Amino acid sequence: MKKKLKTQGHLKNRAKRAQNKKNSRSISIPLIIFTLLLGGAAYFIWKNLPNELNAVPKNYVQKVNQSKVDKTQQSDLSPKSKKLFSQKIDIKSAVSEIDKLVGNKLSSMALKRNAEIDDLTFVRRVYLDIAGRIPSIKERKDFQSDTSENKRSELIDTLLASESYFSHNFNYWADILRVINNMPKHKHGGNYIAYIKDSIRSNKPYDQFVYEMIAAEGHAYKDGNGATGYYLRDEGMPLDNISNTMKIFLGTDITCAQCHDHPYEDWTQVDFYKLAAFTSGTEVNTPRQMYSIPKFKELRDYRIENDHNLKLKAAMVTGMYTFKTGVFKSGSGVIELPHDYKYDDYKAFEKIYAEVPFATSLLDNKYKDKQHLLGPKDDLERRKDFAKWLSSSDNPMFTKTIVNRLWLRIMGAPLIASATDLKQNEMGINPGLSQKLIDLMKEVDFDLREFSRVLYRTRTYQSALTMKVLAGDETYAFQGPVFRRLSAEQLWDSLSSLILENPDIYLNQKTVHTENQIYKILKEKSYEELIEYFNKIAKSGEKLYDKVASDEAILHGKNKEQKGHTHLVRLRASENPSPVRPDHFLRQFGASARTQVEGALTEPTIPQALNLLNSQKVEEQIIKPMKDYLTQDIQSCRTPEEAMKVIFLAILCREASKEEIDKLRPYFSEMSRKPIDDLMWVLLNSNEFKFYN
DSSP states (O other): OOOOOOHHHHHHHHHHHHHHHHHTOOOOOOOHHHHHHHTTOOOOOOOOOOOGGGOOOTTOBBOOOGGGOOTTOOOSOSOOOGGGSOOSSOHHHHHHHHHHHHHHHHHHTTOOOOOBOOHHHHHHHHIIIIISSOOOHHHHHHHHHOOOTTHHHHHHHHHHTSHHHHHHHHHHHHHHHTOOSEEGGGEEOHHHHHHHHHHHHTTOOHHHHHHHHHTOOEETTSTTOGGGHHHHTTTTOHHHHHHHHHHHHHOOOOGGGGTSOOSSSSOOHHHHHHHHTTTTTOEESOSHHHHTSHHHHHHHHHHHHTTTOHHHHHHHHHHHHHHHOEEEOOOOSEEEOOTTOOOSSSOTTOEEEOOOSSOGGGSOOTTGGGGGGOOTTOOOOHHHHHHHHHTOTTOHHHHHHHHHHHHHHHHSSOSSSOTTOOOTTOOOSOHHHHHHHHHHHHHTTTOHHHHHHHHHHSTTTTBOOBOSOOOTTOOOOOSSOBOOBOOHHHHHHHHHHHHOSSTTTTSSOOBOOHHHHHHHHHHHSOHHHHHHHHHHHHHHTOOHHHHHHHHTTOOBSSOTTTTTOOOTTTSOGGGSOSSOOTTSHHHHTTOOOSSSTTOOOOOOOHHHHHHHHHOHHHIIIIIHHHHHHHHHHHHTOSSHHHHHHHHHHHHHSSOOOHHHHHHHGGGGSSOOHHHHHHHHHHHHTSHHHHBOO
């Protein structure tokens, strides 16, 4: 269903606004734009977009050699080797069976599948879902000109092997895992971010990805040990961590049971503490491991002896704090109940031993007989046992949860129920389909890319949207995907497709984290070498962090090579700080503050509309570059009608209708810049740009 654009009112209003600015005098005009977008609500306060791209976190340093980037190169979207994709399943058979199960359910409910979408709708949708952005002009043209019968399947495979896919998936998991650059207690999350990105890029099996995070141990800034960030993210909050773990990976919300028996579910407070016992005794950011190494004991003594030398002290404290940061010990399996435990079955401070609530046969209980001899600080590696149980393919909630998540992400509505509140016996409105997808996930060995590859090929996915907002408890049989607004990250990244020939140009740049370099220095140098090194820094007056950054030829914030490349949308959402500032475009359009699991929002707000309507920076940093980018295509147009079609295809990825061209024709009496700029502005502000269509 396509909504007709109210282009005439938009253009009149914009024309008068421009004339007002030119003549430096105020003219009263009907606020047609506000009537259309805000339901007639008058609103007179607006804020310009900030200069977001200069704000890189203090501890986040990048080394980007822009001089080596070919800005004319095309996106790396050439078809990849078949080795990238699993050969364990018959993909055509899997696609056919899924569509059959959906079709049978629709027939049983006297419903019909939505019509199949055309190529232009498909190319926009599949780019948004896989690449996280609309296609560039060239990408759309290439697909339109492709005459092969399998061009949709080939495009799906191409996108699943692209840098945009890795970028878009990082945004998704960063929201779920609440990824932040600046961790609690002044720790930097760069190694954790790199771990997640590398896991996505290498297509690491999902069960392995989860196991590595739950079982993570060791120094946080050691190269390749970024999974420890899963616990650093919740340092000092081990009970919240176990609650989030169950919610994210098993779709089970036990948050209430942290403080009391669950009022509606069969979860007791003791059940919660039995789970928490698995990670009890895990130490985060402890000096104990560091001081077990002789040279660090000597360094500590040297620092104490020279406590009066403040510059030396600062350098040594920074270095040793960086080295000691990590996750140590892997779970005692014992925890004490809180002081305010109020039920009769146990007493406050009573020891509780690790147990799982279901699939108990999967748990290795080799230490169970010894637990009663231990305390909460002892180490029996119970966290590793918990990780094995949690990520097992035979854990009924683990596979069901990720299947439900991916279906919700791709189709716009959950397969079974809420992603964070599933029930063990729930299988949704179509149990046969749910079971098929659970079996499929196991068949592909938790290869999320291969699983998604199947879903994108289905007729169910390639059907027209159901144009309604589903109520929270409303069942849906999937006549087609569900109408919804683009995420903040999709909107942001789509702007890059309108101003850059290669929207992926700034992805996968080499990143060097100073903390990792400090760790290496302390690890590799001898005691004598470290004493000399720290004294040299103290005498120079430099800070350790700045010295190491300089030695690695990287600068804080913007480096020299990045200056002059701070365009509003040149940094993709995945390359921005996590989270971005509250006044950033991404946050204003609903990007998560990373304080809760899946904290992103897609509800429209007044500030969102006003930012696109009024911001001078939108004019300067989007409209102008877009105009420059489209110049060649527009200059080749012989008539205003052809120019209109170029702009519609570029922004909305569809042809302008005859009615729209007729309404616009009076504004295009001549091929001047102004009506072209105005039309771009109108389409960017349309709901059709901001929503799936």
